[in-house]
Every structure is written in structure tokens, then in C-alpha cells.
Amino acid sequence: MKAIAITPGAPGAELIEFQEPEIKSPTQVKLQVLEVGICGTDREEVTGGRANAPQGSGHLVIGHEMLGRVIETGSEVSAVRPGDFAVFTVRRGCGKCEACLNRRSDLCYTGDYTERGIKSRHGFETEFVVDDAQYVIKVPESASSIGVLAEPMSVAQKAIDEAIKIQLARLGKIADEEWMAGKKVIVAGIGAIGLLAALALRLRGAEVTGVDIVEEDSRRPSILKRLGGSYLNAKKVAITDLDDRLGQVDFIFEAAGVPQLGFDLIDALGINGVYVMTGIPGEGKPVCIPGSDTMAQMVLKNQIILGSVNASTLHFEMGIKDLERAKNRWGNLVDELITTRIHFDNFEKALDFRSSDDIKTVITWK
CATH class of the missing domain: 3.40.50.720 (NAD(P)-binding Rossmann-like Domain)
Known part of the structure; x- marks a missing residue:
């Protein structure tokens, strides 16, 4: 499958061939990536700024704001099912401190957390992703047009x-x-x-x-x-x-x-x-x-x-509820926050795009 990757510390990004992930645990979920938002962190990474590749890898697949569709679940997963829209959260806890052990990796004491697409864990700028169900949040179909905004x-x-x-x-x-x-x-x-x-x-x-x-x-x-x-x-x-x-x-x-x-x-x-x-x-x-x-x-x-930095699973859930409420109250006005959609074949344009009117540029993968 395709993925957008960088070499941390070096300028530039490239479209690479990347092995498609498979479910290996009964608690895992596989998503087909539909959209990935671009933010200042991505643009900083592409210019050689702060980023860390996973251990043993010379590159990092970027992207941490995503929307996907569930295509497969492990036998013990009940939170989502195939066909659902969903997002994965970004940060994975250190597994050691009190905050991370209580599912508040956003408050990690040790700094040994990882973050998808940012710190020591591949991100979402790719065609398929797999992760544990504890990091997945269902997005109602009524909010799917703006579901990629869940992370910000x-x-x-x-x-x-x-x-x-x-x-x-x-x-x-x-x-x-x-x-x-x-x-x-x-x-x-x-x-x-x-x-x-x-x-x-x-x-x-x-x-x-x-x-x-x-x-x-x-x-x-x-x-x-x-x-x-x-x-x-x-x-x-x-x-x-x-x-x-x-x-x-x-x-x-x-x-x-x-x-x-x-x-x-x-x-x-x-x-x-x-x-x-x-x-x-x-x-x-x-x-x-x-x-x-x-x-x-x-x-x-x-x-x-x-x-305040990052967010917990609870805040993702609160955010998705508010996106749905906003769609009900203001209709398509909320969709105007996504100003540009660019197919992954033209990812350089998305990463280079600059405009005072730009709010959220999104790379599409479908």
C-alpha cells in the first residue's frame, strides 16, 4: 500500500510502498483511511523539524488527524463494526506512570509516550491502519463529512x-x-x-x-x-x-x-x-x-x-458529540472549516499550501 513518509531531521516527504497491516489480536481494529488533516506539526516535520521514527525504522509515516471506515475487527471488539466511520486517537501511554495507567496519556509524567505520526510510531497518512480498540472512537454518519476534525x-x-x-x-x-x-x-x-x-x-x-x-x-x-x-x-x-x-x-x-x-x-x-x-x-x-x-x-x-496539550479518549468522544451537535445547529457552515481537499497523489501541494483563508487542508485516500 501507499504511505507518505519523511526521514526525521531531513527536509521533504515522499510517497512510499508500505506493508499493509493485519489484525493480530482479538482486540484490534482495522480502518481504511479516508481523510487525513494537515496541521502545523506536519509542515514542521516535512521541513526537518521535530519528529522521531519508530525504533528500527529510518522513516516516519506522518499524519495524526484522521477519519477512516472500519473494514475488520478482532473477535473481542464491540465498540465498532465493519462499515462504521471511526477515528483513532494519537498518543499511546508510557505504560509506567499513574496518568498513563489510568488512560490519561495526555498527562504523562515520564515523557516516554509515543504519538502516531509524530513520535516513534507511524501515523495515518496511508491506506490502512490497525490499532487496539481502546484507541478507536466511532463517528456517527451524520458527522462523517467533518469527522477528520475530531483530533483538533x-x-x-x-x-x-x-x-x-x-x-x-x-x-x-x-x-x-x-x-x-x-x-x-x-x-x-x-x-x-x-x-x-x-x-x-x-x-x-x-x-x-x-x-x-x-x-x-x-x-x-x-x-x-x-x-x-x-x-x-x-x-x-x-x-x-x-x-x-x-x-x-x-x-x-x-x-x-x-x-x-x-x-x-x-x-x-x-x-x-x-x-x-x-x-x-x-x-x-x-x-x-x-x-x-x-x-x-x-x-x-x-x-x-x-x-494544555493533546487530549484523552474522553475529549475525543466529547469532540465528536459536539461536531454532531454543531451539524444539527449550523448545518453545512461547519463543513466550511475544511477549506481544501487534495488527493494523496498530490500530497506535496497539500503540505506546501499556504493561504490566509485556509483553515483545514485535508489529504484524501479514498
């Missing part, structure tokens, strides 16, 4: 879920499962993950303001506004003025990966607010922050700032 949506879901759980733990009767309803929220960076976060937050009743540097009449702000959010161009509005403009901001979801913006946004966070960073910046220059003012603000306003 899971990242957004984890950040939102952790913010809500923090507020439930510390605010008690002041907060409940509906805590986001009516709250003012900033989503910084309205690419794929930011827009998916905005979508999930709007489903929870939050008042969402997106912040980015694209023009207001471009695709991404347009989708945000049709979801019921509002947009501010950071080129035209000072980040340090956001608190005066918006008032009490209860939650900030950062998905831009821009250090100066990330730290400047702390100024906008309100009393008892939670700020979750999900963007991972590349190497860059040091940034300046008003240390005394920022520290005093965080203490005096009881603010919490945390980082």
Missing part, C-alpha cells in the same frame, strides 16, 4: 473541559456544568483549533470574541460571526485595551502560538478567570512582559493560567 476538536475540548472543572472545584455553588453559559470568552488565533474552540464554546452559550490578524471580511472571521461570535483585528486594536472594551473576561483560549500575544492577553483576563494556552511557538526572540503588574494581577484577581 479534541484539543479544544480538553482545554475547555479543564477550565470548567477548575471552576467547579474552586467556585462551588457559584459554578456548575453550565458555567460557560453567558460568560465572556476570548479565543486568540482563529485557525482550525481556535474556530473549533469557538464552536464548542458557542454550543455552551458563551459570548465569544475572536482575536487574530486577518481582515474582518476574510473567511475565518466570517465563519466565527456566523457561529454567533464577534471578531477583533489585533492589528487595529491594542491587546491591552481588551479588558476596557469587553469588560469581565472569564475565559481565554489561546491557539495562536505567538509568545508576545500570549503574555499580553493576561491583561485582559478578569476576576477569577481561567486562561488556557494551547499554542506551541517556534524558536524566537525573548518577549517583554510587565512582570510586577502581571504577577500582582494574577494574585489579586485569583486567576489561573495553564497549558
